Amino acid sequence: MEVEAGSAVERARAGDSDAFRLLVEQHSRAIFRLAFRMTGNEQDAEDVVQETFLRAYKQLNRYEARSSFATWLFRIASNYSLDLIRMRKRHEDKRERGSDEERDILQNIAVDTPGPDRVVYGAQVRDRVNAALDELSPQERTAFVLRHFEGLSIEEIGASLGTGTNATKHSIFRAVQKLRKNLEPVVGHAR
Amino acid sequence: MNHISEEQLVLLYYGESDEAASIDQHLVECEACRKEFRALQLVLNTVDSAPVPERGAEYGRAVWQRIEKRIGKRKQRRFAQWWIWAPAMAALLVTAFLAGRLTHKPVGTDVAKNQQIRERILMVAVGDHLERSQMVLAELSNAPDHVGKLDITDERQMASELLDDNRLYRQTARSTGNTAVANVLDDLERVLIEIAHSPTEVSSGQLDDLRQQIESRGLLFKVRVMGSEVRQQEVPPAPQKDGKKL
Numbered sequence: 001m002e003v004e005a006g007s008a009v010e011r012a013r014a015g016d017s018d019a020f021r022l023l024v025e026q027h028s029r030a031i032f033r034l035a036f037r038m039t040g041n042e043q044d045a046e047d048v049v050q051e052t053f054l055r056a057y058k059q060l061n062r063y064e065a066r067s068s069f070a071t072w073l074f075r076i077a078s079n080y081s082l083d084l085i086r087m088r089k090r091h092e093d094k095r096e097r098g099s100d101e102e103r104d105i106l107q108n109i110a111v112d113t114p115g116p117d118r119v120v121y122g123a124q125v126r127d128r129v130n131a132a133l134d135e136l137s138p139q140e141r142t143a144f145v146l147r148h149f150e151g152l153s154i155e156e157i158g159a160s161l162g163t164g165t166n167a168t169k170h171s172i173f174r175a176v177q178k179l180r181k182n183l184e185p186v187v188g189h190a191r
Numbered sequence: 192m193n194h195i196s197e198e199q200l201v202l203l204y205y206g207e208s209d210e211a212a213s214i215d216q217h218l219v220e221c222e223a224c225r226k227e228f229r230a231l232q233l234v235l236n237t238v239d240s241a242p243v244p245e246r247g248a249e250y251g252r253a254v255w256q257r258i259e260k261r262i263g264k265r266k267q268r269r270f271a272q273w274w275i276w277a278p279a280m281a282a283l284l285v286t287a288f289l290a291g292r293l294t295h296k297p298v299g300t301d302v303a304k305n306q307q308i309r310e311r312i313l314m315v316a317v318g319d320h321l322e323r324s325q326m327v328l329a330e331l332s333n334a335p336d337h338v339g340k341l342d343i344t345d346e347r348q349m350a351s352e353l354l355d356d357n358r359l360y361r362q363t364a365r366s367t368g369n370t371a372v373a374n375v376l377d378d379l380e381r382v383l384i385e386i387a388h389s390p391t392e393v394s395s396g397q398l399d400d401l402r403q404q405i406e407s408r409g410l411l412f413k414v415r416v417m418g419s420e421v422r423q424q425e426v427p428p429a430p431q432k433d434g435k436k437l
Contacts, residue, residue, distance in 0.1 A: 017262065024258070025251030032250065036243050053258050055333065062334075062341075079333055087412055129241040147205060148238060154207055169198075176201050176235070183234045 009069050013060045020060075024053050027070060031077050037145045038081040040134055048084065052077040067156070074150060075160040078142050082161070085138040125186060132182035136175050143168050144175035195224045200231050313363060314421050317372060320356050321418035324379055327353065327386065328411045331401050340392035350386035357383060375417045378408050 008026075011019035028049060035048035055076050056063075063072050133141060142161060146152045152160070158168040195203075195214055202208040203215075218225050327349050334341060361376035382404050389397065405411055 017259075020262070021255045021259075024255045028251035028254040029246050032246050033243050037241070042244055049254055050258055053254065054261060057258075057262055058330070059334075076333070083333070087415075125237060126240050126242055129238055133238075133241060148235065154205075169202075173198050173201055176231070177197070179238060180231065180234050183237055184230065187233050187237050 009060070009063065009065075012057075013063075020057060023056075023069065027073050028053075030070065031073055034074060034077055034145065034150055035081055037133075037149055038078065038142060039084060040130060044081075044084055048077055048081050051080050055080070071152065071156060071160070074146065074152065078146060078160060082138050082142050085141070128183060128186050132179050135178055135182060137171075139163070140171045140175040140178070143171035144179075147172055194221065195227070197227075197231070200224075200228050203228070204231060204235060313360075313367070313369075316356075317360050317364070317376075318418060318421040320353065320360055321375075321414050321421060323349070324353055324357070324383070325411065325414045325418060328382070328405050328414060331386065331398070332405055332411055334398060340394060341398055342392050343386075343389065343398075344391045347386060347389055347391060350383045354380065354383050354387055372417065372421070375413050378410055379414060382408065382410055 008019040008022045012023060031049050031052050032045055035045035035052075036042065039045055039048065052073060056073055059076075063069070067075075133144075136144060139161075143157055143163075146157045146160070147154060154168050154172065155165050157163075158165040161168065163171070195217060199208060199210070199214060203211060208214060218228060327346050330346050331343065334343075357376055357380045361373055361380060364370075364373040364376060382401075385404050386401060389401065393401070
């Protein structure tokens with residue numbers, strides 16, 4: 001599959017739009033999943049997918065085959081998602097209000113967790129996971145998502161985000177600490 | 192061995208620990224650390240339950256259909272070199288705007304109405320200009336880190352062409368009292384000058400300097416916001432109840 005992707009990249013670089021179409025078709029779902037996990041918003045994730053491929057097309061001549069094409073796309077998508085999240089955080093107060101509301105919801109969940117109804121409980125845990133992910137800083141969320149969900153190594157993430165290995169490691173540690181703080185009270189009910 | 196830190200356990204969980212064997216051994220022997228690791232595993236496994244909306248097998252094709260035209264446009268733009276005619280069109284719009292202000296002497300309610308129309312003409316031109324400028328700024332801000340030189344010939348040439356438009360719009364905005372637009376265009380102009388005067392190939396240090404220029408002024412965001420506000424002003428007012436339009 002990677003060999004096919006490699007040859008599609010070469011053909012796309014040479015101006016073959018059918019080859020680029022193949023790459024879009026092959027990687028769109030993975031980019032969407034990454035973008036959604038980073039932004040937590042379906043519409044933003046769609047924007048990220050679209051912009052990622054437009055940028056990738058424009059920068060195809062800058063792609064160096066040292067990393068896989070998928071990793072290179074992840075890098076573009078995660079950087080664009082980061083911009084998007086930071087922009088929101090800086091300039092909209094909504095986030096702050098949302099966090100307060102989410103905190104309230106979390107508290108209610110912890111108090112009201114039903115014992116026997118596993119379906120309802122599962123849905124509440126998912127809500128809580130989403131809220132806990134929203135509590136992470138953009139940098140923490142990006143590093144965590146790339147490590148936890150996409151399986152990139154810490155070194156690869158550091159290179160992708162231009163933050164270096166140590167800073168990436170600390171972003172992941174902080175992310176895990178915050179997730180534990182927010183999730184252990186509710187996960188404890190499952191034990 | 193002392194107890195294992197949370198950081199060590201996180202690295203172990205993700206298979207990135209350099210001391211996996213000794214930690215494993217410790218976990219066999221130490222109930223407290225084993226319990227701690229179980230708690231960590233439980234939380235991280237729970238995170239996997241965060242749902243992601245499903246996208247079907249046809250999703251990739253749908254994405255391609257959405258971007259295909261824009262890719263086509265980018266190609267065409269490259270060959271047609273839109274920046275050759277864009278300044279001329281922009282100049283024409285602004286000249287029409289200024290000519291209207293200087294030559295036409297409307298009376299009564301026509302004054303306000305014509306003023307609104309001319310403002311909208313200016314806004315259309317400025318909106319397009321900001322969109323093109325945003326592309327240049329975004330390309331540089333998001334360029335991947337690289338070793339050696341990076342070719343920014345396209346961005347440099349676009350910046351150079353955008354400069355002429357920018358001066359015209361800035362002066363027009365200032366003369367018509369649109370201070371907010373004029374201020375953003377003022378900031379934009381300084382960065383466009385920097386880009387236009389950069390070498391065609393830049394080192395990573397030079398690229399960082401350009402990024403710094405863009406970031407320190409919060410320029411990309413200002414241009415996005417102003418572009419979006421300008422676009423909203425382009426929308427003509429809704430028809431009045433009696434069916435008349437402005």
